[in-house]
Amino acid sequence: MMSVISHWSLENQERARSILASYPVKRSALMPLLYVASLEHEYASLEAMCEVAELIDITPVQVQSVATFYTMFKREKIGDYLISVCTSISCHLNGADEVLAAVEEASGVASGETTDDGSVSVEHVECIGACGGAPAVQVNYELIEGITLDKAEALIDWLRDTKPTVLLADEMQQLFGGQRSFDWGSTEPQGATRPVPAFGPYGSTNGSARGGR
Numbered sequence: 135m136m137s138v139i140s141h142w143s144l145e146n147q148e149r150a151r152s153i154l155a156s157y158p159v160k161r162s163a164l165m166p167l168l169y170v171a172s173l174e175h176e177y178a179s180l181e182a183m184c185e186v187a188e189l190i191d192i193t194p195v196q197v198q199s200v201a202t203f204y205t206m207f208k209r210e211k212i213g214d215y216l217i218s219v220c221t222s223i224s225c226h227l228n229g230a231d232e233v234l235a236a237v238e239e240a241s242g243v244a245s246g247e248t249t250d251d252g253s254v255s256v257e258h259v260e261c262i263g264a265c266g267g268a269p270a271v272q273v274n275y276e277l278i279e280g281i282t283l284d285k286a287e288a289l290i291d292w293l294r295d296t297k298p299t300v301l302l303a304d305e306m307q308q309l310f311g312g313q314r315s316f317d318w319g320s321t322e323p324q325g326a327t328r329p330v331p332a333f334g335p336y337g338s339t340n341g342s343a344r345g346g347r
């Protein structure tokens with residue numbers, strides 16, 4: 135069964151093996167496996183979904199039904215930096231539409247699209263749980279609260295100019311944020327290295343020094 139992913143990196147094969155061993159019922163491993171498959175293929179491609187289906191003995195369509203329901207599983211390649219602008223009610227009342235427009239203008243792409251050079255993708259999303267700090271955005275799922283129009287434009291410039299390899303919420307909040315929903319408490323040492331949700335054990339976070347890509 136593991137032969138279907140023998141072309142994956144050894145690291146991701148080991149992740150898949152460990153996930154499969156954690157679930158008494160194989161199909162329960164669908165989402166974490168799809169996550170690792172997305173790391174391997176850069177997104178939840180058709181090939182990735184077929185491989186996961188074979189690993190847990192269900193049909194590709196069953197995997198696809200999960201991948202299409204959860205919007206954090208991307209079904210096409212996205213940019214190095216994914217800008218997610220919350221447009222739900224609290225953010226909407228605090229200028230989220232204008233923030234989205236500023237991000238679109240500064241990046242040069244509309245929501246749902248990726249720049250030609252593959253550097254930036256823009257999307258609008260439902261509530262990201264930071265309503266008290268509205269309007270809120272995320273970059274590669276790292277949060278910035280209380281962003282302004284000027285700061286939204288500055289954020290895009292900063293990403294393009296400095297090309298950070300690790301994105302830290304605390305740093306971005308300091309540079310581009312405003313009103314926060316609550317005191318975040320201790321500093322989060324790990325940051326996101328890719329435009330996939332940042333789950334440390336699955337390899338999309340890193341606490342190492344930042345630098346150019």
Ligand code: FES
Nearest residue numbers: 220225261264265
């Ligand atoms: S409405 Fe935007 S974070 Fe909740």
